[in-house]
Amino acid sequence: RSGKNARSSHTSLILVREKTQVGGLASDDDNEEGEREQPSSSLHPRLIWPFSLPTSFAAAISQFQPEPAPLSGVDSMAEAAVSGPSDAGFDEPEEFPPVDDSEMGVPPEVRAKLFDLMRRGNRAFREGRFEEAVVCYSKAQLLKPGDPVILTNRSAALCRVSRFLRSRPASASEYEPLNGPDPTTHAGLALKDAEKVMTFRRNSAKSYYLKANALILLERYEEARETLMSGLQVDPLCQALQNSLRELDSFSSSLNKKPKHGKPERTDDFECTVCFKLLYEPVTTPCGHSFCRYCLLQSMDHGNKCPMCRTVLFISPRTYPTSVTLKNIIEKNFPEEYAERKAEHENLTNLxxxxxxxxxxxxxxxxxxxxxxxxxxxxxxxxxxxxxxxxxxxxxxxxxxxxxxxxxxxxxxxxxxxxxxxxxxxxxxxxxxxxxxxxxxxxxxxxxxxxxxxRDIYPLEGTTEREILEQTVREAAEQTRGWIRGTNEPAIGRRPRWELVQPDAMPGPEDPERFSFWLANLVNLRPSEKLDLLRLRDTHQRISRVRNFLGAEGSGCIIQ
CATH class of the missing domain: 2.30.130.40 (LON domain-like)
Structure with a gap:
């Protein structure tokens, strides 16, 4: 791409497989001895970084060196994370530890090639050719999948590539266009490698350092801070984690101090034309008018027309979705008034x-x-x-x-x-x-x-009145059971009441008030008689009245 306003073209992700490009960025010596290596599930699947020119990042920088653009807040934080103060060896690629061939976990004929790839990758890393380092580490990963040393180095190299792409000025694309994944994709791949490393090295401060760097590049600052805090629990004296946490807290505080945009002025657009208050749970009708959901429901109880333009509405406000965008705008810009509207609605529903x-x-x-x-x-x-x-x-x-x-x-x-x-x-x-x-x-x-x-007022325990009440409840219960068992045929012109009542449903004598009202529900009473029973607070008197009603109706009692 070219042009005065051209941006870096590294945002396209090419998911292809070239015969000279395997699992990483293109390199001049990828095709040695005509070998064809196939990517596997251990590598990020078939991610190729094909550049239109074989020039590496380091060569691109040496050929074109414009004045560096000022870093944004995110870039400055990423710079601090990737190239800030470090601890012992945190910014240096790791080497395989000296072990026997049997402990390497790879055949002897593969071991020499594996060490050669790691040596070339580490040399490219130290010389700033990070894309070439990624290619070497990816090939080594194919030979020994899941090795924490390889994953650690590749994660660090991917972070450096992401950092370079972030800081590359847009004008550089006019002279040296780049094709391939964008900085976010590189950072995401680095994060995946760092998370795999943590499964092997849970007690290593460097694994937390790598994961935090990738999270910062992804602008996931809260997660990065949690990762750094977890790493300091493992190694409280780690200077790299302490410095990164200090830089992250400083950057977060600077974000909070940035001037905020002015809030929109409260206008009629945010008011319900039914209640003339701030919209609460706003619903927008097909005719384009917004109302409080409950105001529209109340209006449609009287007719299915828009309260504003009288257009017939073929909607059910009960299931019609709330305008989420409008609700979020109102809740964010008028939080105090929205909280008052919410409290007002809750007061109506919870009296x-x-x-x-x-x-x-x-x-x-x-x-x-x-x-x-x-x-x-x-x-x-x-x-x-x-x-x-x-x-x-x-x-x-x-x-x-x-x-x-x-x-x-x-x-x-x-x-x-x-x-x-x-x-x-x-x-x-x-x-x-x-x-x-x-x-x-x-x-x-x-x-x-x-x-x-x-509630009813019961006589005190042990008194004569209490004994009379308990005796009345037992007699009424036994009498009712007899009526239920003895009534099998309906009265003339009526449905038998006892067909709908089972003795097992009768409340026990331990709750006389409940029993008295259960008994009253067996009788077809007039409203005035029910009201008299509600007013009574003497359980014995209520049971006596209900027994009189039952005796008057006999076996023809029915449910009202």
Whole structure:
């Protein structure tokens, strides 16, 4: 490539195999004696660095020597990592240790060639011909796969190649274009070799040093710092690791001190046109308007049209994806206001232990099960918020005596929630605890109340009243079991109640309050009668009333 603005062309990765180039950068003496060596899995597969000219990096530098360009922050850090202060032999290639032929792990006829490749690779490394060194180390790796000495030297040479390509000025490409992998690819290969070395030399400080150098070249500074810290645990006095860590911390602190770009000004583009607040969980419609997800859901409860332009929307906001990019921009540039919007939403979904959303419909008793079809827009909104919270709400009926909502009600838990395609919800709920409404108010169209939880007041242990209560529970339980066993045929015009009740489902006498409400659910009671039972805090009196209802209906009792 040529041209005044040409960049270095080393970014192309050639995955081919030439007969004179095997496993590394091209070299003038790769084709000695016509040998053909095949790459294996131990080498990075078929990575070739073919240059348009046979000139090496060192020759390229000697032929063209422009003024060195100032290093960027990343380049200066890489320079410090690769060529900074070193420890004993860390910047020098390693030699094979003196061992017997039997300990080398290679045949005698291969040993001479292996040592020759290592000698040539180390000489090229010391003379700055790092691409030639990589070729020699790669060929040696084919002869003795997985050797830590070969991998160590090749990792160091690949780091030097990556460093040279980083610092090479763009104008050099006009005179000496290079083809081959980019600096990041070289650094990645160096990292792989360094990680293999660490599997053999876990207690060697140099292996941590090599891995940290490769990570710095890849701009993975946090991982590089962790690697250097791990190496200092192995060798706390290693000067090379200490210097590299010092340089890395200094570089990281300088990055933090760089002036930041100004944040975008808060405009209407970041506001929801329904609630006129900062967008929270933004959703962008096909017509191009953005709203808070929950605002759009609430709007579509009343009609499937865009709140802004009234375009018909054939989408389901419940499953429509959040605009991740817009959300990240808002969360990053307006963190405090976004946190306030998040807290505001959480306050609506988690009201607290004494605040209860109310579904005004009917009086429900504890442990009663029923199905609900939610279709009103206000209650759709309420159910969505409940399902993001604790799945519980209060069910309250109207008091016929006052004409307003009753002062006692029951908490129900949603055990199943099925959203329907038209926006309705099908719910399965079960009664849990009683409460008394202290005060209530409107919130987004539905009622919310401050409540006081109610439980029965039991007589003290050992008193006559407690004995009477326990005796009443035992008699009622035995009487109920007899009714269940004795009722086999339905009453005229009714479904038999006892077909739906099994004796095993009856609560034990150790919990009289639970037993009393279980017994009350066997009877078809009017709302006013249920409300009276909710208000009672005397278990004995409640059981007596329910037994009177059961005696009145006899074997024809049915579920309401």
């Amino acid at each position: 607290g232990i004494d605040i209860m959303p109310l579904f005004v419909m009917d009086v429900v008793l504890p442990f009663q099960k029923l199905s609900l079809n939610i279709f009103e827009p206000r209650y759709r909104l309420m159910v969505r918020r409940i399902m993001e919270g604790n799945h519980r709400m209060g069910m309250v009926g109207m008091d016929s005596a006052t004409g307003s909502i009753a002062d006692f009600a029951c908490e129900v838990e949603i055990s199943e929630c099925e959203p329907l395609s038209d926006g309705r919800f099908y719910l399965e709920v079960q009664g849990r605890r009683r409460f008394r409404i202290l005060q209530s108010w409107d919130q987004d169209g539905y009622r919310v109340a401050e409540v006081e939880w109610i």
